[in-house]
Amino acid sequence: MLTGLRPTTFAFAPWQSVICHYEIKHCIHSLPFSSLSYAGGDHFPIFIKSIEISGNKFSFIADTNFANKKWMDEDCKSIKVSGTYDTLKWFSYSAPMSKDSHKKALKALLLSKNTGSEIYFGYIGAGLIKEANCNYQSKGLMYENDMVYSIYHSI
Template identity: 80%
Template sequence: MKLSIAFTLYLFSFLSYAGGDHFPVFIKSIDISDNKFSFVAEPNVVKREWMDAECKSIKVSGTYDRLKWLRYSAPMSQDSHKKALEALLLAKNSGSLIYFGYIGAGLIKEANCNYKSKGLMYENTMVYSIYHSI
């Protein structure tokens, strides 16, 4: 119990230090192949617009960088990445809303409404993208 409280406090302090944000989205499509992934999400503008207000949908693609995240056990790990992908797939299949965002510079914008990621993290029913080291 004490460990889980300590970890939760650590996570909240980490999020506030690193910066980041999350947004309510609907997952319209998702493709998972080995360590590569991509998905298209539609922001729920009734609750909150995406960070780039002109985006009616966004595409996030990436490759889980096993070497980059190898030394991490928390909050970034291969297990957390798999849970994030499962949560996105479940949201797509059920048509339910999920919160998706980034930590630090977790999404690298390639072109209008297209982003790159190096891994996903699942925390408190939310999915966060991470690109640079934590």
């Protein structure tokens, strides 16, 4: 038995920590379920100005809310996001990426537009691919904790 070694906590981000005992021989991971713990990412307050939904395809235009938080490209006062739920890409995935979560995300975006209310929209990992200035592409949406996240590559 090793003596004189104390447990050490390494904090990588507010939502995750790793407690290691005996020089990283035994580690206990503490990762509460949070969308940002999947692969990194961020979210931003937006106002949906227009939205089109056709089956799995979607496109929306939103104003960013600079008063609360600047969009990831600071010069974007308005963004356009379009995409589809890529059934083949996400076929083997279970939670958190699912067609049901994608539909919930679309409903939340539509409700935000219809009520004129702010909604938080973001990305997980490289979840938004920039096509042009302030125009982005998504391969699926996820709804979690009253926020919508875009996913492009695997989680």
